[in-house]
Amino acid sequence: MHDAAPARLIARRPAAALRGEVAIPGDKSISHRALMFGALAVGETRITGLLTGEDVLRTAAAMRALGAEVVADPDGTWRVAGRGVGGLTEPEDVLDMGNSGTAARLLCGILATHPLFAVMTGDASLRRRPMRRVIEPLSATGARFATREGGRLPLAVEGARDALPLDYVVPVPSAQVKSAVLLAGLNAQGTTRVEEREATRDHSENMLRHFGASVSVELAGAGRIITLHGQPELRAADVTVPGDPSSAAFPLVAALLVPGSALRLKGVGLNPLRTGLFTTLLEMGADMSVEDHRIEGGEPVGDLLVRHGPLRGVEVPPERAPSMIDEYPILAVAAACASGTTRMRGLKELRVKESDRLAATAALLQVNGVRVEIEGDDMIVHGTGAPPAGGGLVATHMDHRIAMAALVLGLVTAQPVTADEAGFIDTSFPGFVALMNGLGADLAPA
Ligand code: S3P
Numbered sequence: 001m002h003d004a005a006p007a008r009l010i011a012r013r014p015a016a017a018l019r020g021e022v023a024i025p026g027d028k029s030i031s032h033r034a035l036m037f038g039a040l041a042v043g044e045t046r047i048t049g050l051l052t053g054e055d056v057l058r059t060a061a062a063m064r065a066l067g068a069e070v071v072a073d074p075d076g077t078w079r080v081a082g083r084g085v086g087g088l089t090e091p092e093d094v095l096d097m098g099n100s101g102t103a104a105r106l107l108c109g110i111l112a113t114h115p116l117f118a119v120m121t122g123d124a125s126l127r128r129r130p131m132r133r134v135i136e137p138l139s140a141t142g143a144r145f146a147t148r149e150g151g152r153l154p155l156a157v158e159g160a161r162d163a164l165p166l167d168y169v170v171p172v173p174s175a176q177v178k179s180a181v182l183l184a185g186l187n188a189q190g191t192t193r194v195e196e197r198e199a200t201r202d203h204s205e206n207m208l209r210h211f212g213a214s215v216s217v218e219l220a221g222a223g224r225i226i227t228l229h230g231q232p233e234l235r236a237a238d239v240t241v242p243g244d245p246s247s248a249a250f251p252l253v254a255a256l257l258v259p260g261s262a263l264r265l266k267g268v269g270l271n272p273l274r275t276g277l278f279t280t281l282l283e284m285g286a287d288m289s290v291e292d293h294r295i296e297g298g299e300p301v302g303d304l305l306v307r308h309g310p311l312r313g314v315e316v317p318p319e320r321a322p323s324m325i326d327e328y329p330i331l332a333v334a335a336a337c338a339s340g341t342t343r344m345r346g347l348k349e350l351r352v353k354e355s356d357r358l359a360a361t362a363a364l365l366q367v368n369g370v371r372v373e374i375e376g377d378d379m380i381v382h383g384t385g386a387p388p389a390g391g392g393l394v395a396t397h398m399d400h401r402i403a404m405a406a407l408v409l410g411l412v413t414a415q416p417v418t419a420d421e422a423g424f425i426d427t428s429f430p431g432f433v434a435l436m437n438g439l440g441a442d443l444a445p446a
Helices: 028-040 054-065 101-112 132-139 175-186 203-210 245-257 276-283 318-324 328-337 348-352 357-366 400-409 422-427 432-438
Strands: 009-012 019-023 044-048 069-072 078-081 117-121 144-148 152-158 167-170 191-196 215-220 223-229 262-269 287-296 299-307 339-344 371-375 378-384 417-419 442-445
Touching: 009 400, 019 432, 028 044, 028 054, 028 069, 028 078, 028 101, 028 175, 028 203, 054 069, 054 101, 054 422, 101 117, 101 132, 101 152, 101 175, 132 144, 132 175, 167 175, 175 191, 175 203, 175 223, 203 215, 245 262, 245 276, 245 287, 245 299, 245 328, 245 400, 245 432, 276 287, 276 318, 276 328, 328 339, 328 357, 328 378, 328 400, 348 357, 357 371, 357 378, 357 400, 400 417, 400 422, 422 432, 432 442
Parallel strands: 019 262, 167 191
Antiparallel strands: 009 417, 009 442, 044 078, 069 078, 117 152, 144 152, 191 223, 215 223, 262 299, 287 299, 339 378, 371 378
16 A cells, blocks of 8 residues: 555656656556456456555445455455345445545446445535436436435435336436446346447446456447346456556656656556547647557557657547546646647536536636636636746645646646645545656655
8 A cells, every 4th residue: 555645735846857667556447347347246356456546445345345355465466256246235334435426326326226225425525426317317227216405425225126227328428327327237137228429438348248248339420329138147357457547647747748758657548438638638749659559458558658848739629528538637737838728628527526627627727827718618728838837726626636737737837836635646546646756756745
């Protein structure tokens, strides 16, 4: 385990460039799913490279509370002894999903089609986030949900006994909603069908197949139709978790911005439904390339080579949002240091992340002297080609990605940048401070 990030952190311009090579911690989305599918499979699933961030540890605890055996070996391998589809048992206590929307929403899918009673809660950030987007479709299985006003946590669920399969068109681009429906479909009789109008990350579909479910994916315009045959026997399957491209984004942008930097980020997941940031940075003129492109555990992986260089503002189209939904705060930081204006379009979903990320990102930049506007669901960042003034105290709003984006900005601004609550970084990127400082950054308790 890593030391927890101190509550308040300050980032200063480092004395020298960022240099070196480093492995990126495991993918958060894939880690949650590996534990969940492992718990629903028959036999022992071995997971290597699992992210040990707090969000994923919440999922591990929840799977244990539901009767699966989840063990971390000293060598870093995790083993899950599953209960089989429909085999989870009633938890004795409240399931606390901490800061993690993915854990909470995917678990709702699992619970909906297990005939048991469960109560779920989360931290102050998660208790503000909308759960109706999963509860509404999942209720059609026969499950009964009761929530706080506005469909917020805590919630109680009584899972369906003879669950009905769902046929659902996801109204917002959300891999969490899609995945919740698919997870519910595992223990429903018959065929579950879920349609998304824009393709979102497909880790659930890939992993269902990997664990032996019969799942088909049909392209439909810009979206997809996924069909799953219910009540398969999932068989334990080993999972190798790639490095999280959403975490790689922070040292990556830091290297682009800090003069003279050159980094190799090893073993980064390159699933095309996750790489919108890389596409955008290349359009901005970033000096980056992929080496040692390979397939690991069914997912494309490679080493990212990145060097400092000038960036220019670009227009980021709304249809790219699902493939880089978590990367807008750090892209906004890159845009603030680029020459010219960057317009990021179609960011509505950013308002319901760990914080209202649209507002929090704009505030992060403003407090550090960057000109930024929000117009409807678009964010417009005006870069001057020179480092922003900095000197701001950034309100992170319990949001790990706002904290990390602020600290990367502070590596290039004239004055240091402070993040008020950096401890939340541990939800997705344990060891962030040590990793960044090991590359030459200057992050310190404030
Ligand atoms: C995730 C889906 C995305 C993303 C989140 C992880 C997942 O959320 O923001 O960090 O693992 O399915 P939405 O489904 O709300 O877009």
